[in-house]
Amino acid sequence: MLLDLHTHSIKSDDGRAKVENYCQWIRSKNLPIDGFVLTEHRQFDAESDYSALAEKFDLCILKASEVETEYGHVLVYGVTPALQAEFDFGSISLPLAKVIAACNAHGAIAVPCHPGRPRVGMFAHTDALGVPAxxxxxxxxxxxxxxxxxxxxxxxxxxxxxxxxxxSDSHIVSHVGRCATRFDAEIKSIDDLVLALKTGQFEAVNLKTGD
Amino acid sequence: MAISTIQEVVFGEDLPTFEPDTSLATTRQFAALVGWGGARFSDHEAARKEGLAGAMVPGILNQGYLVAMIHHWAPNAEIKAIDTVFRAPVIADEKHTISGVVTDVNEADGQVEIDLTVANEKGETRVFGTATVQLPIA
Amino acid sequence: MDQDITAAREKFLNQDFDEKSFSVPAEKTIEYARLCGETAERFLDASHPDFQAPPTYIASLSGSRALPEGFPRFGIGMDAGKGIECFLPVRPGTTITGRTHLHDIYSKTGRSGRMVFAVSRIAFYDAEGNLLANSDSRVVMREKS
Structure with missing residues (x-):
């Protein structure tokens, strides 16, 4: 099963894509992905319900978040109200250790994204701050x-x-599915996704280059 | 073939790609026309001294290229809205490609949404955005 | 949201801080259209019955000031994006009026530290007071880290 684990919709300040149009795009272009995860910037979009779209287009649509730490941006999968109470998702200077500890305590998982990028990527900071635990x-x-x-x-x-x-880190419709993650297990929920990530049965796929 | 009505538009269709004139001469001329002084739009060496990779194409000229592409595709299209995000500088004298793709078609009100990108030769997106366009209803 | 951003929002959002008139010379809008690569005659031919400025022309028009008096200096401002909403065509040969207010203020981290975004909106009106277009400029101010 192939999921794009990093997408943004109009819920993000710099997102320009409607979720329904992502679905239409995936199906009309026969993209090989089976779904995508919305990782809105500095927030968790608790209110939107995409289950009807998921059913209509036979796609897995999950919700997560992209938060900001001293080590750069970090995807958080498995967000719950209890996790949201642990730290301010809107902050732009969260301590990564706190995010990871909170995720571990609440059954979520934190994944630094675009870590090779200057400033907003984790490896831009490991020389100065050390490798985070x-x-x-x-x-x-x-x-x-x-x-x-x-x-x-x-x-x-x-x-x-x-x-x-x-x-894909898509912000517009036509950029969805540029990169994805292949899972051995079938993913139907965010709990399935977190479990699959924790058990390690996945591989990254670059659909732009075929790697 | 040019698009003239909403009924001719297909979800997911690519607009004809367009290689804009990003020459330094054009960039300089445009900057002068709109009254934007400064070496960053007119002089590669001076722009490099400002820490840029070279003289930049003004953001609004990129936006103009994107709208021109829409009019190449559908000459009667009325732009209702265009929103562009400048992710990275578009450097003058470097080859760039302007592309667009239809991402929403609303036949009832005649409106189309288009994803827009300006990419360099390495395929890196320098500018992206969206446009909402009104087309005649047949 | 950071306290300084919250304070700036409370103080500055949605209040007109500038008004300026702009003439719209036909030769300038035609040249603008030509340099952008426009091919539609209504932007290039002054004798066309629907002759008008290209839709993005208004993005080149700036008010007397980009930010309101007293707005905090978060860092050096750079152009981060432009948005335009078009309601009616802008006719060359007319004079239009632009009124400016701050439409949004927010922050995020970028490749070079905290970035503060201010979205400045110029609403353009014709002589009869009809709203022709809104032009949004996102200015990003990069703080030194």
Whole structure:
């Protein structure tokens, strides 16, 4: 099962895509992905219900978040009200250790995204701040990466023994599905996704290059 | 073939790609026309001294290219809204490609939404955005 | 949301802080259209019955000031994006009026530290007071980290 683990809709300040149009796009272009995860910036969109769209287009649509830490941006899968009470998702300077600890305490998982990117990526900060404890997975394929950003992510992840996921980081409809993550298990819910990430049965896929 | 009504538009169709004139001469001329002084739009060397990779194409010229592409595709299209995000500088004298794709078609009100991108030769998105366009209803 | 951003929102949002008149010379709008690569005659031919400025022309018009007096200096401002809403065509040869207010203020982290975004909106009106278009400019101010 192939899921794009990093997408933004109009709920994000810089997102320009409607979720229904993502669905239409995936189906009309016969993209090989089976669904996507909405990772809105600095928030968890608790109110939107995409179950009707998921059913109509036979796609898995899940919700997560992209938060901001001193190590850059971090995807959080498995957001619950209890987790939301642990830290301010809207903050732009969260301590990564706090995010990871809260995720561990509430059955969620934190995944630094575009880690090879200057400033907003984790590996831009490891020389100065050290390698953070508790990271097990990073995003190694990001659809918005430029220059050598993905390569930096892959090399550092390999050195540190991290597993890698892929996501398009799409902000407009036509960018969905540029990168994704292949799972052995069938994912139907955010709990399924978190379990699959924690058990390690997945691989990152770059659909732009075929890697 | 040029699009003239909403009924001719197909969800997911690509607009004809367009290679804009991003020459330094055009960039300089445009900046002068709109009264934007400064070396960053007119002089590669001076722009590099400002920490840029070279002289930049003004953001609004990129936006103009995107709208021109829409009119190449549908000459009678009325732009209702266009929103562009400048992700990275578009450097003058470098080849760029303007592309657009239809991401929503509303036959009832004649409106179309289009994803827009300006990409460099490496395929990196420098500018992206969306436009809402009104087309005649047949 | 950071306290300084909240304070700036409370103080500055949705209050007109500038008004300016703009003439719209036909030769300028035609040249603008030509440089953008426009091919539609209504933007290029002054004798066309629907002759008008290209839709993005208004994005090139700036008020007397980009930010209200007293707005905090978060850092050096850069152009982060433009948005335009068009309601009626802008006719060359006319004079239009632009009124400016701050439409949004927010912050995020970027490749170079905290970035504060201010969305400045100029609403353009014709001589009869009809709203022709809104032009939004997102200015990003990068703080030194």
């Amino acid at each position: 508790g990271v097990e997975i990073v995003e190694i394929y990001n659809g918005g990466s430029r220059d050598q950003e993905d390569q930096i992510a892959i090399e550092h992840a390999s050195q540190l023994g991290y597993r890698g996921i892929g996501g």
